[in-house]
Amino acid sequence: MNRAGGALLATVLATAALVVLPSTANAEPTETGFIAVGVPTADGGRGVVDLHRTDGTTDRLTPESLDLGTGSAKIRFGTSVASGDLDHDGYVDLVVGAPQGPERDDEKSVFLVFGGAEGFTADGVRRFVETGHPGDGFGTAVAINRRSDERSTGVWIGAPYATVDGHAEAGKLFQLDVHALRMPDLPAVTDLAGEFQRTEGSLMIPGSPDAGDRFGSVLANAHDGVIVGVPLEDVDGAQDAGAVYRIRENSVTGTLTTASVYTQNRAHFAGTAEAGDKFGESVSAEALAIGVPGEDIGGLTDAGTVQLSVATDEPGIAPLRAVSQDSAGVPGKAESGDRFGASVAVGRLICDDVVSAAIGSPGEDLGGAADAGTVTLVDAARAGKSCGTVGVAQGQGAPGASETGDRFGAVLSDATGADGSEDLLIGVPGESVGTVGGVGRVLVRHPTGTVSTVRPLGGDVSSLRFGTVLGRPGA
Numbered sequence: 001m002n003r004a005g006g007a008l009l010a011t012v013l014a015t016a017a018l019v020v021l022p023s024t025a026n027a028e029p030t031e032t033g034f035i036a037v038g039v040p041t042a043d044g045g046r047g048v049v050d051l052h053r054t055d056g057t058t059d060r061l062t063p064e065s066l067d068l069g070t071g072s073a074k075i076r077f078g079t080s081v082a083s084g085d086l087d088h089d090g091y092v093d094l095v096v097g098a099p100q101g102p103e104r105d106d107e108k109s110v111f112l113v114f115g116g117a118e119g120f121t122a123d124g125v126r127r128f129v130e131t132g133h134p135g136d137g138f139g140t141a142v143a144i145n146r147r148s149d150e151r152s153t154g155v156w157i158g159a160p161y162a163t164v165d166g167h168a169e170a171g172k173l174f175q176l177d178v179h180a181l182r183m184p185d186l187p188a189v190t191d192l193a194g195e196f197q198r199t200e201g202s203l204m205i206p207g208s209p210d211a212g213d214r215f216g217s218v219l220a221n222a223h224d225g226v227i228v229g230v231p232l233e234d235v236d237g238a239q240d241a242g243a244v245y246r247i248r249e250n251s252v253t254g255t256l257t258t259a260s261v262y263t264q265n266r267a268h269f270a271g272t273a274e275a276g277d278k279f280g281e282s283v284s285a286e287a288l289a290i291g292v293p294g295e296d297i298g299g300l301t302d303a304g305t306v307q308l309s310v311a312t313d314e315p316g317i318a319p320l321r322a323v324s325q326d327s328a329g330v331p332g333k334a335e336s337g338d339r340f341g342a343s344v345a346v347g348r349l350i351c352d353d354v355v356s357a358a359i360g361s362p363g364e365d366l367g368g369a370a371d372a373g374t375v376t377l378v379d380a381a382r383a384g385k386s387c388g389t390v391g392v393a394q395g396q397g398a399p400g401a402s403e404t405g406d407r408f409g410a411v412l413s414d415a416t417g418a419d420g421s422e423d424l425l426i427g428v429p430g431e432s433v434g435t436v437g438g439v440g441r442v443l444v445r446h447p448t449g450t451v452s453t454v455r456p457l458g459g460d461v462s463s464l465r466f467g468t469v470l471g472r473p474g475a
Helices: none
Strands: 007-011 034-039 048-053 058-061 080-084 093-098 109-113 125-129 141-146 152-159 172-179 189-191 218-222 225-230 243-249 256-262 289-292 305-311 317-323 343-347 356-361 374-379 390-394 411-416 422-428 441-445 451-454
Touching (some): 034 080, 034 441, 093 141, 289 356, 343 422, 356 411
Parallel strands (some): 080 141, 125 189, 343 411
Antiparallel strands (some): 034 048, 152 172, 343 356, 356 374
């Protein structure tokens, strides 16, 4: 293994030959029309990643099709998924987390799955393991960020259940540097044990590792760095009040340059850090939207809010305003258990030239259906043109009917549509199909308001909870 400023030089040849396997997917030359859905519960917990394209073609990546060598182990392949052009060859690549290793410690892995003209293949897979630390959740969360130098890409891996300096479940973060132009080629398997890890209180990162923080459980991409949500962080004595870290790296060397921490007690952020707020349980790219689903409003427990922000050079995250279901113009009203802000995503989701924030409220009750769920789209910009506010639920702008336990909007992401649009992906993991419970669905909402449905490729299986893991595009 090579080291450059503490970051792994994951040297990948953009021209490496790939062997085609008949069962593997055809890679996309861009991210247009590309949706990846992780299904870690599939095949008895072995896990798969379903690929859907707007041209109607689909493929399923499995441990077998990629020749991962994990046998029948329940590695939960697809627990986390991020997509982006890691090696800058014009083809989409995937980063896939598989944090379970019940039979061998080295089975908990993160896989870089490189696409090319011939598709996603076994020869295009590079595997990272972390031996010697069983049960730390290595691969629970992943993120990809592009760098200003346009030649390298950062890959971030969360291990939120790791013990750090004796503190159980304090959590840690691994930083990889994938560079298309460096030699030699990355080996098939790399063990990161004891290497390339970041924790609270380590070099350039403020704070201290505390039991139960689960640092690394929530990741989102950012330009030349990463956003880390730590919803279980205690703040000024308030248990699980939550925090968000903005970590920056040098765009050429990958070394960390600065890291800042944000809480509701920081100047100009809405509210006050209180027990159970869970600020940072969800974060969008660049932290333009930060979910606070445990926020109480008046006497309403876990009603939830969202902090809207803007990305800046310094300090990194500048707050704009907070939004709740009691905010003017927002449909519905704040109620106990709504968990407004449990998921967030940003993009031009309503009209072309205004950035909107999509906010999931999976605990929303509708017409007597408990936890049916809703999604609200609001302007994320500071001022100027408005696209208005849109409320979406099943039977209200989306197909289907709102039913108990659907949890519509429990997970949100975005994808580029076939026409270049910024489409909203909505996870409905509790959706039942006929008498089969908990199958799950993913809905794709175009900015025009049209909505299509994505189904699991392996059929409707009870308790599959399809839609729990949506691939997140890299910066």
